Amino acid sequence: xxxxxxxxxxxxxxxxxxxxxxxxxxxxxxxxxxxxxxxxxxxxxxxxxxxxxxxxxxxxxxxxxxxxxxxxxxxxxxxxxxxxxxxxxxxxxxxxxxxxxxxxxxxxxxxxxxxxxxxxxxxxxxxxxxxxxxxxxxxxxxxxxxxxxxxxxxxxxxxxxxxxxxxxxxxxxxxxxxxxxxxxxxxxxxxxxxxxxxxxxxxxxxxxxxxxxxxxxxxxxxxxxxxxxxxxxxxxxxxxxxxxxxxxxxxxxxxxxxxxxxxxxxxxxxxxxxxxxxxxxxxxxxxxxxxxxxxxxxxxxxxxxxxxxxxxxxxxxxxxxxxxxxxxxxxxxxxxxxxxxxxxxxxxxxxxxxxxxxxxxxxxxxxxxxxxx
Numbered sequence: 363x364x365x366x367x368x369x370x371x372x373x374x375x376x377x378x379x380x381x382x383x384x385x386x387x388x389x390x391x392x393x394x395x396x397x398x399x400x401x402x403x404x405x406x407x408x409x410x411x412x413x414x415x416x417x418x419x420x421x422x423x424x425x426x427x428x429x430x431x432x433x434x435x436x437x438x439x440x441x442x443x444x445x446x447x448x449x450x451x452x453x454x455x456x457x458x459x460x461x462x463x464x465x466x467x468x469x470x471x472x473x474x475x476x477x478x479x480x481x482x483x484x485x486x487x488x489x490x491x492x493x494x495x496x497x498x499x500x501x502x503x504x505x506x507x508x509x510x511x512x513x514x515x516x517x518x519x520x521x522x523x524x525x526x527x528x529x530x531x532x533x534x535x536x537x538x539x540x541x542x543x544x545x546x547x548x549x550x551x552x553x554x555x556x557x558x559x560x561x562x563x564x565x566x567x568x569x570x571x572x573x574x575x576x577x578x579x580x581x582x583x584x585x586x587x588x589x590x591x592x593x594x595x596x597x598x599x600x601x602x603x604x605x606x607x608x609x610x611x612x613x614x615x616x617x618x619x620x621x622x623x624x625x626x627x628x629x630x631x632x633x634x635x636x637x638x639x640x641x642x643x644x645x646x647x648x649x650x651x652x653x654x655x656x657x658x659x660x661x662x663x664x665x666x667x668x669x670x671x672x673x674x675x676x677x678x679x680x681x682x683x684x685x686x687x688x689x690x691x692x693x694x695x696x697x698x699x700x701x702x703x704x705x706x707x708x709x710x711x712x713x714x715x716x717x718x719x720x721x722x723x724x725x726x727x728x729x730x731x732x733x734x735x
Contacts (some may be wrong), residue, residue: 549649
């Protein structure tokens with residue numbers, strides 16, 4: 363296939379991937395063919411943190427992906443050049459580091475040579491502070507003409523890949539827990555790079571505005587009095603974490619103005635998806651306010667004790683600390699009628715005291731967070 367046809371087909375394939383007609387994995391499979399024995403990858407690298415991961419790849423064995431994530435991303439001698447080169451400029455490996463200097467490195471001897479890689483072409487598609495999105499194709503063939511042609515193909519792809527990346531970045535969410543799934547009794551916050559809040563619900567906004575335990579600082583960054591929570595958020599969004607499956611860490615955040623703390627769960631955010639990869643790292647939090655009254659599964663409790671719907675609501679109000687007067691006011695009935703209802707409830711639940719009724723009712727308490735799992 364000639365150069366022009368290859369270039370045109372790859373450009374067309376970029377938009378097919380955006381529309382979902384093909385995967386970015388398929389795109390890399392085709393791009394890798396522009397070099398003999400080519401191995402292509404789209405990946406993030408944070409030069410300041412010295413971390414990165416090959417996320418979407420073609421032709422690279424799994425063991426080398428793991429080795430790169432765990433160690434070689436920090437010693438990759440091409441990365442200092444990749445982090446400072448002109449954005450959108452396709453270059454060869456020699457542009458970033460002279461061939462003789464490369465062959466004296468541990469990276470070449472222990473990582474590239476076992477894969478029979480001797481050269482590469484690459485381009486930085488996007489950069490924000492020290493974080494870079496890169497596309498590269500490696501090869502074992504140092505033929506200068508094919509390297510030059512491969513660079514021209516990469517250069518032609520740059521504006522189209524940048525458009526695709528920009529489109530993905532504008533999307534609010536890319537998988538995992540969604541705002542629409544979170545009940546109003548819980549807070550939801552989605553955090554993007556630099557701890558900036560990308561999305562939140564009304565409950566979370568209220569808690570952040572109070573600024574007790576969690577808040578947004580003058581720079582727009584999420585902050586917490588619990589330092590380990592902030593550290594976890596930063597760690598979750600490290601490029602090295604892109605392909606690792608994390609557990610759901612939970613933090614208890616003390617508050618100055620409320621004796622009850624906040625319980626914050628870091629929800630899984632699967633950025634192993636291609637769409638999520640382009641969107642960049644995202645950390646999602648679900649927040650429980652432990653001072654809030656408990657939620658009861660009224661339907662199950664009502665069926666278990668043969669209560670009417672009105673009686674179940676009365677039980678709930680007492681569980682929430684209400685008095686007979688409170689219950690009567692909420693139900694728009696007299697206090698005498700409320701006492702009659704209470705007597706009937708006692709009989710059905712087999713108790714004789716309000717405290718016993720509340721204790722039995724709390725067996726039907728539900729945690730709204732567990733309903734999301």
